[in-house]
Amino acid sequence: MADPSSYRPKPGQIPDSPGVYKFRDEHRRVIYVGKAKSLRQRLANYFQDLAGLHPRTRTMVTTAASVEWTVVSTEVEALQLEYSWIKEFDPRFNVKYRDDKSYPYLAVTLNEEFPRVQVMRGQKRKGVRYFGPYSHAWAIRDTVDLLLRVFPVRTCSAGVFKNAERTGRPCLLGYIGKCAAPCVGRVGPEEHRELAEEFCDFMAGRTGTYIRRLEKDMMLAAEDMEYEKAARLRDDIGALKRAMEKSAVVLADATDADLIAVAEDELEAAVQIFHVRGGRVRGQRGWVTDKVEAVDTAGLVEHALQQLYGEESGDAVPKEVLVPALPEDLDAVTQWLGGRRGSQVSLRIPQRGDKKALMETVGRNAQQALVLHKTKRASDLTTRSRALEEIAEALDLPAAPLRIECFDISHLQGEDVVASMVVFEDGLPRKSEYRRFQIKSFAGQDDVRSMHEVIGRRFRRYLAEKEKTGEWAVEEADGEVPAGSPEDDGRPKKFAYPPQLVVVDGGQPQVAAARRALDELGIDDIAVCGLAKRLEEVWLPGDDDPVVLPRSSEGLYLLQRVRDTAHDFAIRYQRTKRHKRIRVSPLDAVPGLGDARKQALIKHFGSLKRLRQATIEQICEVPGFGRKTAEAVAVALAQAAPAAPAVNTATGEIMEDDDGGNGNV
Numbered sequence: 001m002a003d004p005s006s007y008r009p010k011p012g013q014i015p016d017s018p019g020v021y022k023f024r025d026e027h028r029r030v031i032y033v034g035k036a037k038s039l040r041q042r043l044a045n046y047f048q049d050l051a052g053l054h055p056r057t058r059t060m061v062t063t064a065a066s067v068e069w070t071v072v073s074t075e076v077e078a079l080q081l082e083y084s085w086i087k088e089f090d091p092r093f094n095v096k097y098r099d100d101k102s103y104p105y106l107a108v109t110l111n112e113e114f115p116r117v118q119v120m121r122g123q124k125r126k127g128v129r130y131f132g133p134y135s136h137a138w139a140i141r142d143t144v145d146l147l148l149r150v151f152p153v154r155t156c157s158a159g160v161f162k163n164a165e166r167t168g169r170p171c172l173l174g175y176i177g178k179c180a181a182p183c184v185g186r187v188g189p190e191e192h193r194e195l196a197e198e199f200c201d202f203m204a205g206r207t208g209t210y211i212r213r214l215e216k217d218m219m220l221a222a223e224d225m226e227y228e229k230a231a232r233l234r235d236d237i238g239a240l241k242r243a244m245e246k247s248a249v250v251l252a253d254a255t256d257a258d259l260i261a262v263a264e265d266e267l268e269a270a271v272q273i274f275h276v277r278g279g280r281v282r283g284q285r286g287w288v289t290d291k292v293e294a295v296d297t298a299g300l301v302e303h304a305l306q307q308l309y310g311e312e313s314g315d316a317v318p319k320e321v322l323v324p325a326l327p328e329d330l331d332a333v334t335q336w337l338g339g340r341r342g343s344q345v346s347l348r349i350p351q352r353g354d355k356k357a358l359m360e361t362v363g364r365n366a367q368q369a370l371v372l373h374k375t376k377r378a379s380d381l382t383t384r385s386r387a388l389e390e391i392a393e394a395l396d397l398p399a400a401p402l403r404i405e406c407f408d409i410s411h412l413q414g415e416d417v418v419a420s421m422v423v424f425e426d427g428l429p430r431k432s433e434y435r436r437f438q439i440k441s442f443a444g445q446d447d448v449r450s451m452h453e454v455i456g457r458r459f460r461r462y463l464a465e466k467e468k469t470g471e472w473a474v475e476e477a478d479g480e481v482p483a484g485s486p487e488d489d490g491r492p493k494k495f496a497y498p499p500q501l502v503v504v505d506g507g508q509p510q511v512a513a514a515r516r517a518l519d520e521l522g523i524d525d526i527a528v529c530g531l532a533k534r535l536e537e538v539w540l541p542g543d544d545d546p547v548v549l550p551r552s553s554e555g556l557y558l559l560q561r562v563r564d565t566a567h568d569f570a571i572r573y574q575r576t577k578r579h580k581r582i583r584v585s586p587l588d589a590v591p592g593l594g595d596a597r598k599q600a601l602i603k604h605f606g607s608l609k610r611l612r613q614a615t616i617e618q619i620c621e622v623p624g625f626g627r628k629t630a631e632a633v634a635v636a637l638a639q640a641a642p643a644a645p646a647v648n649t650a651t652g653e654i655m656e657d658d659d660g661g662n663g664n665v
Contacts, residue, residue: 004061008047014040019071020081022089023064030089032060035078037329039069055536056291059548060093075332076339083306095269095289095303106131106140108153108200113189114161114182115196117144117153130316131203131282146239148178150214151199154192155179204277211237255279257320258308259359262300263366266536267291267560270370271304274362277318286369290551302327309340317341322350322359374561383554384427390555391501394547395540397527401501402426406562407458407514408505409439409450410570415607416577419454420570423499424562433497436573448509455502455517462498463521498526505563507532507539507546515541531563589636590629597624601633612637 019039023032036042046053046061053061072078086094107120111127119140124130144155154161156171156179164170164183174181182192218233259274268290275283287307295303301323309317317340326349327333337345350356388400404424411417417439423430437457439450502518504510511530518526529547530539536556537546549556586608587598604622605611611619611633619630 004047004050004064007064007066009043009067014043014069015071016040017071018073018075018078019069020078020085021067021069022085022091023060023093024066024068025063026065028066030085030091031064032091032093033082033085033089035075035082035329037075037078039071043067043069056093056551059551063093075329076335079306079329079332079336083310086306087310095291095295095300104140106144106203108196110193110196110200114154114192117148117155117196117199129200131200145178147199147202148173149239150236151195151202152178152180153196153199154182156183203282255320255355256318257322257355258318259322259355259362260301260304260308260324261359261362261366262297262304262324263363263370264291264297264300265370265564266533267557268370268373269300270366270373271300272362272366272369273304273308274358274365275318276358284365286366288369288373296325298325298327301325302329302333305333305337309337317345319343320346320348322348322355324349324359324363384558387427387554387558390549390553391559394538394549394553394555395501395527395529397500399500401499401527403497403499404501404503404562405458405499406503406505406566407451407454408563408566408570409447409454410567410574411450412574412603415602416574417450418570418574418577419450420566420573421454421458422562422566422569424558424565427558429565434569436569438577447506448513451504451506451510452513452517455504455514456521459518459521459523459526463523500527502526502528503559503562503566504528504530505533505567506530507537511539511541529559531559533563533567536560586636586639587633589639590632593629593633600624608637 016038018035018037020033020035021039021043022030025031034042046057046067050058050062070081072081105120105124107118108129108131109116109118109127110129111125120128120130148155152173155173156164160171161183164174164181168184170179170181170184170186173179174184174186180187180192180195182189187195214233214237218230218237221227221230221233255276256278257276259276261272263270263272268288271287271289273285274281275285287304289300289303305321305323305327317337319341321337326347330347334345334347337347350359385400388402391397392400402425406422406424408420409417410420419437419439421435421437423433435458437454439453502514504514507530511528514528514530518524518528528541531537532539537548538556538559539546549559587593587601600622601611601619602608605614614634616627616630616634619625619633620627625633
């Protein structure tokens with residue numbers, strides 16, 4: 001691990017101008033490429049205290065051994081040079097989008113004497129006109145089959161074409177009128193190229209011209225009593241309309257635009273692009289990337305634009321590009337896109353109307369693509385086995401942790417403190433054994449005390465069930481079912497089944513609290529670790545330094561998935577409790593006070609108790625509350641007495657709510 005101060009440039013060495021910089025490792029390999037409006041300001045951010053850097057940035061600067069830069073004249077030049085260097089050096093710490101599948105394109109080889117229409121995948125070639133991408137190759141073939149009636153362009157391979165030239169006989173398509181048969185001289189090179197260009201114009205969205213022309217020719221043929229010709233033109237018009245119907249109209253104003261949406265989490269991001277031409281969705285594609293560098297949504301959008309248009313011809317860049325967030329260097333990116341297109345390009349966030357609705361659809365596709373990517377990754381048996389082995393090796397466990405339990409604490413400013421427990425067996429979630437906890441003691445915002453309580457309660461139940469009559473037992477809502485009964489399937493249930501690994505959502509303090517709770521119960525055969533949010537570092541009890549798993553580690557991915565599942569489960573339970581509390585609050589008596597403003601009051605003051613103590617002037621400080629409403633709130637709270645605690649009529653003791661209900665403990 002290198003010390004960044006060992007290669008930090010001297011003060012005044014770095015110019016205060018636009019440019020592109022490269023970080024290299026000890027073997028002179030480029031590991032990161034970036035651009036900046038001011039090289040001096042940007043590079044200074046990398047050489048601050050390591051503790052203040054994002055974990056991924058910290059990993060990059062400690063891996064690097066040198067930094068160098070190139071000064072350019074404008075930000076647009078910096079953008080172009082950055083893209084060129086990323087393509088050339090493939091730096092390991094830069095975001096690199098990868099297609100989530102290989103998309104087929106409809107291609108017209110205008111670089112040949114007799115252009116050919118075909119399905120193409122992979123790297124794009126110079127002189128070839130591309131349309132798409134499409135989701136399936138059969139969708140392209142169906143469209144081409146319909147259009148060949150009107151635009152009989154060659155579709156055969158070079159071998160078939162040469163064989164037809166040699167024998168003087170065209171292929172079947174030439175006989176049935178779906179190819180102009182340039183191989184046998186029915187049309188010359190110029191006439192065939194004109195057909196290919198008309199085919200491209202139609203695919204590019206200029207459909208109205210050809211349909212109107214065919215309709216006019218059909219009417220003239222009918223007037224001249226050439227009914228066979230009129231019938232053929234009628235069928236051609238029908239074929240064109242059916243081809244147009246295969247792509248739905250999404251924007252009524254015949255807009256040409258690309259819509260880009262991003263779905264992301266801490267480790268990965270998915271990008272979806274819809275290509276709209278003439279108001280119709282002409283193509284769709286998607287990318288998935290690991291977030292190797294510290295990058296926000298705007299940065300992901302900028303990288304996507306570079307990837308999408310970096311090697312495209314000018315006609316592939318539309319007039320309008322709609323995005324979920326604008327790049328930091330908006331002017332430079334817009335100018336670069338305009339240079340690629342040859343005219344001005346509008347880059348903006350849709351705010352209302354059909355375009356915003358379509359952007360939401362693209363966003364849902366991006367979210368589904370990310371979920372599908374994670375599901376495929378998690379469902380693979382080999383991948384799960386490798387993940388468990390990596391965890392066992394990193395944490396020095398005697399065997400792979402086939403059962404993992406993860407705990408998380410959730411609250412809102414100390415109110416409604418709850419916890420969650422999720423269970424993963426063999427790398428997959430076992431939802432039937434998820435549990436929710438209410439924190440009994442007053443822990444407030446002290447997550448450490450809450451974690452200690454929850455771990456203690458869970459494993460006290462484990463010890464209690466383990467000791468029942470020397471056998472495993474199953475606890476039901478209405479009593480106990482002894483082992484061996486008809487209801488018992490021979491497998492330990494609920495808390496009687498111990499995990500090999502306990503994961504807590506947090507760092508050193510939470511891990512120490514969990515370990516202390518297990519030690520107090522005399523349990524020393526269950527491993528404990530913690531995974532802190534955002535840092536993605538694994539903490540072990542008693543260690544001053546975390547265990548850092550590689551970014552490509554399947555073990556890290558599994559731990560992150562377990563942690564995020566526990567976090568989401570806890571938040572849903574906490575929100576449910578909060579909504580119930582708000583619904584039965586005295587604020588319901590205030591006329592015209594909706595849920596949003598009730599929640600604003602609770603969030604501002606923290607609790608109903610503090611709200612009762614507030615003055616009318618203090619209530620007026622909450623956004624959306626005038627004096628009249630504040631007075632109504634104060635009156636309602638004054639008239640409503642705090643609810644009396646429930647009392648056990650048999651013993652006279654005050655009853656405390658336990659973790660009752662489905663799935664609670």
